[in-house]
Amino acid sequence: MPRPQLDADEIRNSIMETAEELIRQRGAVDFSVSEIATACGMSQSNLYRYFESKEAFYEAMAGRWFEELNTLMEETIASELPAKEKMFAFFANRLAIKRARFEDDPKLFESYMEIGHQHFEVVRGYIDLADHYLAVIVAEAMAEGHFEDMEIDHTVSLINLMVQPFCNPDIMMNMWPTSTDDNLRIVLDTIFIGLKGKSPVKLDVAPDLRIAS
Amino acid sequence: MPRPQLDADEIRNSIMETAEELIRQRGAVDFSVSEIATACGMSQSNLYRYFESKEAFYEAMAGRWFEELNTLMEETIASELPAKEKMFAFFANRLAIKRARFEDDPKLFESYMEIGHQHFEVVRGYIDLADHYLAVIVAEAMAEGHFEDMEIDHTVSLINLMVQPFCNPDIMMNMWPTSTDDNLRIVLDTIFIGLKGKSPVKLDVAPDLRIAS
Numbered sequence: 001m002p003r004p005q006l007d008a009d010e011i012r013n014s015i016m017e018t019a020e021e022l023i024r025q026r027g028a029v030d031f032s033v034s035e036i037a038t039a040c041g042m043s044q045s046n047l048y049r050y051f052e053s054k055e056a057f058y059e060a061m062a063g064r065w066f067e068e069l070n071t072l073m074e075e076t077i078a079s080e081l082p083a084k085e086k087m088f089a090f091f092a093n094r095l096a097i098k099r100a101r102f103e104d105d106p107k108l109f110e111s112y113m114e115i116g117h118q119h120f121e122v123v124r125g126y127i128d129l130a131d132h133y134l135a136v137i138v139a140e141a142m143a144e145g146h147f148e149d150m151e152i153d154h155t156v157s158l159i160n161l162m163v164q165p166f167c168n169p170d171i172m173m174n175m176w177p178t179s180t181d182d183n184l185r186i187v188l189d190t191i192f193i194g195l196k197g198k199s200p201v202k203l204d205v206a207p208d209l210r211i212a213s
Numbered sequence: 214m215p216r217p218q219l220d221a222d223e224i225r226n227s228i229m230e231t232a233e234e235l236i237r238q239r240g241a242v243d244f245s246v247s248e249i250a251t252a253c254g255m256s257q258s259n260l261y262r263y264f265e266s267k268e269a270f271y272e273a274m275a276g277r278w279f280e281e282l283n284t285l286m287e288e289t290i291a292s293e294l295p296a297k298e299k300m301f302a303f304f305a306n307r308l309a310i311k312r313a314r315f316e317d318d319p320k321l322f323e324s325y326m327e328i329g330h331q332h333f334e335v336v337r338g339y340i341d342l343a344d345h346y347l348a349v350i351v352a353e354a355m356a357e358g359h360f361e362d363m364e365i366d367h368t369v370s371l372i373n374l375m376v377q378p379f380c381n382p383d384i385m386m387n388m389w390p391t392s393t394d395d396n397l398r399i400v401l402d403t404i405f406i407g408l409k410g411k412s413p414v415k416l417d418v419a420p421d422l423r424i425a426s
Contacts, residue, residue: 157391157396158396158399158400158403160391161375161378161379161388161391161392161396161400162374162375162376162400162403163375164377164378164384164388165374165377166374168384170383170384171377171381171383171384175374178370178373178374179374183370183371183374186371186408187371187374187375189407190371190375190403190404190407190408191403191407192407193406193407193409194402194403194404194405194406194407194408195399195403195407196406
């Protein structure tokens, strides 16, 4: 019976659109299920037919926010790009979407970020997923000879430290002028050249040793 | 007449300590001058003898927050350290102070950050000053042969992009487990080795050319 399923999805989507309108009007208020039901012109018990709990509702809202970002991320991972280009696409594609969403409605964007903090248990899974995919790219980069003598997890953690303005929406909001694609490229070049496990300082100070060894 | 001056400073300090107690109790509320006066047990007009305006009060509060950080920064700049060690000290010393302040009272730290956002015009000067000092270190690093073919301002901006978790208290608060001194050292090693102006990608892919040229 595919038809009723489709209708339920349509109703769920329209409930989430109404909720977004509420967020747009009132900011990151922690809505009760009854408030959302009222805004949708339906009874609370009817709303529970589509979202079985408040948690399920926030999970669906997070899913709606991350859907496009995750699809892009999965396409990047599946692509045949060399590791560095893949990593660039991994960050740049999602940066472009977030930037567009911010420019479309900065206040709504900020409210979504605040709601994300309030319901961080829902968001965490998506962050872990992104870390997992980044680890896949790092492993591919290592197979290509990059990040010599480094461990995957530590490399992921260091890259995350160095690219925060390109992936963390909280900080992004204050850094749009410098978190550009061009600067992302330079940052990744820097990481791919400079991030190595063994005494990089000495190599840098005495390049002759490098040739002799 | 040094004595009265000293007394005025003491009173100013005690007013600011009382204000901090208010922040500790009530969070980042935007206090009125009369609220601060009441908390200090003095009249509003008396308080204006020590802070001529609300802006002057917030400037003094910011000065109190940044004093130790700026002194350390100036000592680092004046030191005879090589550029990379100087840059490490520049970030690590202030990171240690902020971490200690956070651990001492996480909620108060967060409230101070929020007040900083509310009065960003007061904080901006301190951020610009840190950027200025970072530019001084970058210029010294260039004189030592680092950051080949880069411009100072762009280099400062790129370094700022890559070290946010070590200097931006907003993001720091969520990244204490990874914003360690050890990771800061690796990040700076990466920056000093990898950040160059001319087609770094090619050099990385074909190191033989480097030796031959």
